Amino acid sequence: MQKGVMRPGHVQIRVLDMETAVAHYRDRLGLIHTHTDSQGRNYFKGWTEIDAFSVVLREADEPGMDFMALKVLDAATLAARKQDLIDYGCQVETIPAGELDGCGERVRFDSPTGHWFELFAEKEQTGKWGVGDRNPDAWPEDLKGMKATRFDHCLLYGDDIDGTVDLLSSVLGFQLAEQVRDEEADLRVAAFLTVSMKAHDVAFVRHEEKGKFHHASFYLSSWEDVLRAADLISMHDIALDIGPTRHGLTHGQTIYFFDPSGNRNEVFSGGDYTYPDHPVVTWDASQLGKAIFYHDRQLNERFLGVVT
Amino acid sequence: MQKGVMRPGHVQIRVLDMETAVAHYRDRLGLIHTHTDSQGRNYFKGWTEIDAFSVVLREADEPGMDFMALKVLDAATLAARKQDLIDYGCQVETIPAGELDGCGERVRFDSPTGHWFELFAEKEQTGKWGVGDRNPDAWPEDLKGMKATRFDHCLLYGDDIDGTVDLLSSVLGFQLAEQVRDEEADLRVAAFLTVSMKAHDVAFVRHEEKGKFHHASFYLSSWEDVLRAADLISMHDIALDIGPTRHGLTHGQTIYFFDPSGNRNEVFSGGDYTYPDHPVVTWDASQLGKAIFYHDRQLNERFLGVVT
Amino acid sequence: MQKGVMRPGHVQIRVLDMETAVAHYRDRLGLIHTHTDSQGRNYFKGWTEIDAFSVVLREADEPGMDFMALKVLDAATLAARKQDLIDYGCQVETIPAGELDGCGERVRFDSPTGHWFELFAEKEQTGKWGVGDRNPDAWPEDLKGMKATRFDHCLLYGDDIDGTVDLLSSVLGFQLAEQVRDEEADLRVAAFLTVSMKAHDVAFVRHEEKGKFHHASFYLSSWEDVLRAADLISMHDIALDIGPTRHGLTHGQTIYFFDPSGNRNEVFSGGDYTYPDHPVVTWDASQLGKAIFYHDRQLNERFLGVVT
Amino acid sequence: MQKGVMRPGHVQIRVLDMETAVAHYRDRLGLIHTHTDSQGRNYFKGWTEIDAFSVVLREADEPGMDFMALKVLDAATLAARKQDLIDYGCQVETIPAGELDGCGERVRFDSPTGHWFELFAEKEQTGKWGVGDRNPDAWPEDLKGMKATRFDHCLLYGDDIDGTVDLLSSVLGFQLAEQVRDEEADLRVAAFLTVSMKAHDVAFVRHEEKGKFHHASFYLSSWEDVLRAADLISMHDIALDIGPTRHGLTHGQTIYFFDPSGNRNEVFSGGDYTYPDHPVVTWDASQLGKAIFYHDRQLNERFLGVVT
Secondary structure (H helix, E strand, O other): OOOOEEEEEEEEEEOOOOOHHHHHHHHHHHOEEEEEOOOOOOEEEEOOOOOOOOEEEEEOOOOOOEEEEEEOOOOOOHHHHHHHHHOOOOOOOEEOOOOOOOOOOOEEEEOOOOOOOEEEEEEEEEOOOOOOOOOOOOOOOOOHHHHHHHEEEEEEEEEOOOHHHHHHHHHOOOOOEEEEEEOOOOOOEEEEEEEOOOOEEEEEEOOOOOOEEEEEEEOOOOOHHHHHHHHHHOOOOOOOEEEEEOOOOOOOEEEEEOOOOOEEEEEEOOOOOOOOOOOOOEEEEHHHHHOOOOOOOOOOHHHHHOOO | OOEEEEEEEEEEEEEEOOOEEEHHHHHHHOOOOEEEOOOOOOEEEEOOOEEOOOOEEEEEOOOEEEEEEEOOOOOHHHHHHHHHHHHHHHOOOEOOOOOOOOOOOEEEEEOOOOOOOEOOOOOOOOOOOOOEEEEEOOOOOOOOOOOOOOEEEEEEEEEEHHHHHHHHHHHHHHEEEEEEEEEEOOEEEEEEEEEEOOOOOEEEEOOOOOOEEEEEEEEEOOOHHHHHHHHHHHHHHOOEEEEEEEEEOOOOOEEEOOOOOOEEEEEOOOOOOOOOOOOOEEEHHHHHHHHOOOOOOOHHHHHHHHHO | OOEEEEEEEEEEEEEEEEEHHHHHHHHHHOOOOEEEEOOOOOOEEEEOEEEEOOOEHHHHHHHEEEEEEEEOOHHHHHHHHHHHHHHHHOEEEOOOOOOOEEEOOOOEEEEOOOOOOEEOOOOOOOOOOOOOOOOOOOOOHHHHOOOOOOOEEEEEEOOHHHHHHHHHHHOOOEEEEEEEEEEOOOOOEEEEEOOOOOOOOEEEEEOOOOEEEEEEEOOOOOOOHHHHHHHHHHHOOOOEEEEEOOOOOOOEEEEEEEEEOOEEEEEOOOEEEEOOOOOOOOEEEHHHHHHHHHOOOOOOOHHHOOOO | OOOOOEEEEEEEEEEEOOHHHHHHHHOOOOOOOEEOOOOOEEEEEEEEEOOOOOOEEEOOOOOEEEEEEEOOHHHHHHHHHHHHHHHHHOOOEEOOOOOOOOOOOOOEEOOOOOOEEEEOOOOOOOOOOHHHHHHHHOOOHHHHHHHHEEEEEEEEEEEOHHHHHHHHHHOOOOOOEEEEEOOOEEEEEEEEEEEOOEEEOOOEEOOOOOOOEEEEEEOOOOHHHHHHHHHHHHOOOOOEEEEEEEOOOOOOEEEEOOOOOOOOEEEEEOOOHHHHHOOOEEEHHHHHHHHOOOOOOOOOOOOOOOHH
């Protein structure tokens, strides 16, 4: 957090049919459905999140991610980072406060991998859902489905991942926590970046097309909750990608599946922690299968090929 | 246990190389290696098992199962069931006490699916390993690998599974706890049989060849131990079949992998219980994928095709 | 199950106020509330139980247990055991079918510790709640509170526990699985009895008064569910006795608390299994604290003194 | 981490007998014993920690904590914070590099509660024990006892906790994450401070004496590991304080016990996360019992009274 960027703040995801999408993110993932705005977008949050929302669904003709936003410490930081982004050469656009209900001004910028990111400093704080901050109970009893606790990170696919790593590191203070390297080709195949103790706040995999969305990920409380998520996937006939399993990278315990529009979701628990003085954890490309799916030790084609 | 048959007592498995096999069952599965007999066979048990052994490895030119044995209440029961088996028309052979070190007389018989089973009433009792039966601690500290607690059941493949179900039910008191049925073909595709509260003490899947061995299964204490087992499979580069996942049948939490000779092993936790008055749980053959692998909801080819 | 007794079938518990009691057993323990009969008694079951009910609450002036019932294999077994009980010298009374809605004829008998037990062979079978027996899902989604899976056992306090052990063993085929012995006084202090693989289907602790009820116990799926139960106890300000902890006896993972009438409840997971050929597990009275509460290694006064 | 302070780096604990202490921290807590220095001090680390050590034991006539150290980003930060501490009015002492083997220069300072803290920027990095940073496996197989993953935080008792909160906040960038307040007396009873996402990196409880040590805490991977820790405490007859249970403050899952010298240890899993924009979580002093021990909802006397 050395440049005042705190965490992923929200992600706006395109869905083909709003009704089934709302049901999926609310009843299956168990996010709290907080709001529908005047454009028909729907807002959600994990129950442990302080801010008013962290996921926005927008109905569109094709699935994918519109943008991912990062919350910064305060307005001064926002202004400073905006200037830094301009100086770095990004396309920078300011979205006025209120374009997303409850959210302050957002600074939107592009990246070498073709993804749109945003910074913001202000969002309405509604507190932890169902528990609050005065003598808070351990958890609220009325959670649904997978009981996702928070929006955790995105994994994005694009071509110039070294460019995006440089942008996020040098301008926004991200740390490269883990990576996959093809030493023969002298190529970084994947990069996991963090502004916190989490092993990743955003991650990238090298891919020929720009601007692709691999998945949005949500945090669960335990490996047992990963099992319950897997059970729910089967009970509700949700398209499974892979899991329950563990990642080699970050060692998180995970399961992947698809929302009704074909966007991939992850729920996971555990995972390594990092600090600024930690060496980069490196996986060799020759072990990419194990790096991604620690138990199977081989990639399925969907993981590399299916993005939105 | 209405005919005095208590539980699976042991399984004798053929392995291609004894040294690597001993290392696998001892250091990876975490069975207690108790003994090597004068024929060079190696004996193992899970730490919670009272009897002296439950797994016997025999070096041979091809993998597979020699026989699976069931322990009965006492010598009188053994004699009575022997006569019942003869009356039923089985080939019955008596193996003298001591042929397996520490085991009393065994009554061996064939089955319509071409598997050899045994009954025995006496085996040396060495008690729960590392804890005993006086003020026993919760678990012994020196367990290795997956910490398998007991030999639990076998899944066997063969042609006339209705014949074997009839034999085990009518002569030995087994209960059909769960099954897979192809209603269109009026065919039972799989049968899970028990003499206890466990959802299966032995199970069968219909298969064109006789006498095939799908897997021997070992019980773990928790879903977290299934994760640790999966991690160990990766750390030691053991051939994974599938998992961690859950079964639809029995709802056990499971992972499958192969010993160095190609015999399939399962370790699992949880699973349903049954009683004699419980209705048979039936899965439709159209849902066979979900019945076997509850999360993936499709079979991998290995599960149906690879047997020893 | 050598005398055809299968399992605990139901327990009738006296409560001081029916409304709060129903809310407790339904919303906190998470039992399925199935029925109110014409006498105003309320019926419940755990979701995995096949039979129509396993817990009956009766409003009365003081808390405690009216009786605990055991289900036998069939009507012939019921008749045979009835005669055996008469021959043994018990007071035996026949309760006609329908006195409890959905339950067949019950044979009620007294015991040397002053508790009333019942046998029955018939009860309406409503199947596993929310999943059934055709392609059953792993669990139903609408469970409440602690999600208790089944009524598991009772622990009863009384004076002549050796007498009751003899009655249950010799007439009903119970096995003494575990015990606490005071070797100096040559006295059995506690006895854990089973007719199944479970470490106890009913248990007794020596106590000066006859006919006392220590607790009814309900089974949970995992140690994590014990934590969730503990959390719910705190969230709803339920009177805690002790836990989460482990027992030395049976090694189950447990928490004790009180219903609004002062009856003690237990929910637990795990625990040892037993078979008829297993030696009795014995704890020395000098280690009674560790035998009961494995972590604290000392009894709280409530455990010994508070019964209903 | 707004002032460049990253995390707790080490704690030096006084023990009465070195041999039994080493056995406790190595074989029971499962810390990696890395080193004995020329003064006879013993060094340990959790297996996930990058730095060469995090716990130092010193033999002395009475138990307690000598000092707790915080690692900062770099030498420049160390120099800046040193000046800030002097300006704030602390007693500041510089300990030369090498006084602790493998550790660079330390800046030691006192605090209003009478505890000694240190800052340092350099320590030998030996990497995660048994896994490294190239294709790292999920965990090393040779861990002992409770398998503590890292030194996590200390809880300290002293009089002027508002003074220490001010010092750590204003000079070192700590955030007040959680607190207990007695609103009637307008008094802060406890303060939980963090420089990271963790709910506490150091915590304080108001107490009449200065400079007291309540416990050092170590992180475990899961609630199941808390159970295993509890079992080990019983198996090895370690003095238990309380647990397994959950805290209300931070909601961590925990167990407390004592080392052979009477110093309290905690191992815990889970727990809330925080960010700089999170409101302070406040517990009312009237609910102190629930705040500390969420399930029991009452303090034991040891928790308030026994410190070293």
